[in-house]
Amino acid sequence: MDKNKLNIVKPLFPEVGEFINEFEQSLKSGQVTNNSPWVQEFEKALAKYAGTKYCSAIVNGEMALLLLLRALNIKGSVLVPSYTFSGTVHALIWNNLKPVFVDINPDTLTIDLNDLKSKIKPDTSAILAVPIYGNPCDIEGLEKIANEKGIKLLFDSAPAFGSQYKGKKLGGFGLAEIFSFHATKVYSTMEGGAVFTNDEELHKRICELRNFGQHAEADCIDYGLNGKMTEICALIGLKNLPKLDKWVERRNELVHYFEEKIKDIPGIKPQKVQEGSISNHLYLYISVDKEKYGLHRDELIPLFEKNGIIARRFFCNPVHKMKCYGEYSHINLPNTEYASANGLSLPLYSDMSFKEMDRIIKVIREKTDYNTIVS
Ligand SMILES: Cc1ncc(COP(=O)(O)O)c(C=O)c1O
Numbered sequence: 001m002d003k004n005k006l007n008i009v010k011p012l013f014p015e016v017g018e019f020i021n022e023f024e025q026s027l028k029s030g031q032v033t034n035n036s037p038w039v040q041e042f043e044k045a046l047a048k049y050a051g052t053k054y055c056s057a058i059v060n061g062e063m064a065l066l067l068l069l070r071a072l073n074i075k076g077s078v079l080v081p082s083y084t085f086s087g088t089v090h091a092l093i094w095n096n097l098k099p100v101f102v103d104i105n106p107d108t109l110t111i112d113l114n115d116l117k118s119k120i121k122p123d124t125s126a127i128l129a130v131p132i133y134g135n136p137c138d139i140e141g142l143e144k145i146a147n148e149k150g151i152k153l154l155f156d157s158a159p160a161f162g163s164q165y166k167g168k169k170l171g172g173f174g175l176a177e178i179f180s181f182h183a184t185k186v187y188s189t190m191e192g193g194a195v196f197t198n199d200e201e202l203h204k205r206i207c208e209l210r211n212f213g214q215h216a217e218a219d220c221i222d223y224g225l226n227g228k229m230t231e232i233c234a235l236i237g238l239k240n241l242p243k244l245d246k247w248v249e250r251r252n253e254l255v256h257y258f259e260e261k262i263k264d265i266p267g268i269k270p271q272k273v274q275e276g277s278i279s280n281h282l283y284l285y286i287s288v289d290k291e292k293y294g295l296h297r298d299e300l301i302p303l304f305e306k307n308g309i310i311a312r313r314f315f316c317n318p319v320h321k322m323k324c325y326g327e328y329s330h331i332n333l334p335n336t337e338y339a340s341a342n343g344l345s346l347p348l349y350s351d352m353s354f355k356e357m358d359r360i361i362k363v364i365r366e367k368t369d370y371n372t373i374v375s
Contacts, residue, residue, distance in 0.1 A: 006309045006356060008283070010349040011188045012247065014239035026231040033230045034211075042234035043194075045241055050171025052196045054203035057229040057237075058210055061158040061180025061193035065091040067227050068176055068195050071205040074152065076123035081111050082320040082328075083336040084130045088156045089319045092128070100124070101320045103333040107272035109285075109343075110137040112335065117145060126152035131160035131170060133314075133345070134186065134280035135273055139165050139173050146174070161187045162248040164278040171196040181237060186251070186280045186350065187244050189233040247350030251281040254348060254357050258284060261361045267293025268364060283314070283345035284360065290342075295367055297344045304346070307363050314345045 026032055033039075039057050047055040058064040069091055077098040080089055092099050103115040111129045127146055129137045137155075146153035153174035157163075161179045163170045171177050176199070181192030195206050208215055213224025255270070262268050267289035273279045288297040295303075297313070304311040318340045320328040346360055 002308065004308050006347040006359065008310045008312050008345065008347050009184050010347070011183045012240070012243070012350055013188070013236060018239045019235040022235055023232060033228050035228070036231050038231045038234040038238065039229050042229070042237050045238055046194055047196070049241060050169045050196050052172045053198045054196070054200065056195050056203060056206045056210060057234060058193045058195060058227045059229055060191045061178060061182060062087045062091065063210070063225065063227040064178040064193035064195045065156055066094055067206050067209045067225065068154065068178055069095040069097065070222070071202055071209055072152065074125040076125045077121065078126045078128050079116055079119055079124060080128045081130055081132070081336070082318040082333055083109060083315055083339055084132060084156070084319060085158065085315070086319055086322060087158070088128065088130055089325070097125070099328070101328060101331055101333060103335045104339065106335040106338065108135055108274055109133070109271055109339055110135060111142070113138060113141045113145065120149050120151070124149070124151055126154055128154045128156055130156045131163060133271060133285050134160045134163045134282045135271055136160065136163050136165040136170060136277040136279065138274060143174070158193070159185060159282045160280060161185065162244045162280040166276045172198060175199060176202060186247060186282055187240060189237040189240070192229055192233045192237060248278065248280045250350055251348055252278065254352055255281050255284065257354060258357055258361060262364060265293070265365060267291065281348055284348040286344050286346065287339065287342050288344055297342055300344065300364070300367070303363050303367060307359060309347060309360060309363060312345045314343065316340050
């Protein structure tokens, strides 16, 4: 492995010594899954961290979203951004819900409230908003619309564990929020996820659904799945949780440093975080305006590569343009399409040094002749 290479993500995990004794005990006990002791501890710690009444740990974020939607038993259509990871929308389809794609705000890249309002129809049952790259949505605005229209507000907060809105950690907003703890996320349990809610009935139903829908000893209330987390993931999560706030702080320090250093460069625009919000900044996101900067983001990628920096074009294919969503490809979502064509995600780590950040800044600032570099 090239030590100088800056990969797109760098998950931080505890040292094996931090959890080996507990894991050994758990292996010896034989109770390594099925609502096992460390998973229960983990759920308590997560709920405390996010300030919610309930949390159910799930095997991954996608399963958390599938089970949440199933538990709600909603019908009809759901308002959702197309500028998101495909899994957000796939979970609707798996639950027989119709996605209605909504555009994004061009600065924050989160769901646009005006477009959202214009798309509410009698069959709309919910809004599924996404704090993209960890950036909280305009939650008060969404709550107002959801309350006025009597529709459910849900969050696929998969990328945003550790982010905050008006002094409160994400997790307790809307009727429920799901998170992913995948290895690509700021806070990871290798694979993992969770559903947070303050609704007791909903929580109970999710707990049953993640265990095949088992209700009583030999009876099922619904066609549940196996969404249970294992002890090893819960232990890793428990050891990492006390470190998360410091990680988010460091990421914000680095983003602030970056923004100060590049603010005089025309055509480079970072993702805007709404006042009062704190993003966990899953990536160092920039939008590249070719007219002003001189290069398109696709021309910048090989320059980063030459300097050992991996840049990714998230989400260069918005969901409504994906093959399996062909029937939606005609929909006009100008801000989504702009971000998809011009956005670039750059590495950002919770333990990144300013020296490493300077390497990223140097490429953007110096953009040595594109033709000589790629030849
Ligand atoms: C917005 C969004 N939803 C859902 C998921 C799925 O989460 P997981 O990979 O934990 O299944 C992801 C993961 O990248 C995501 O970013």
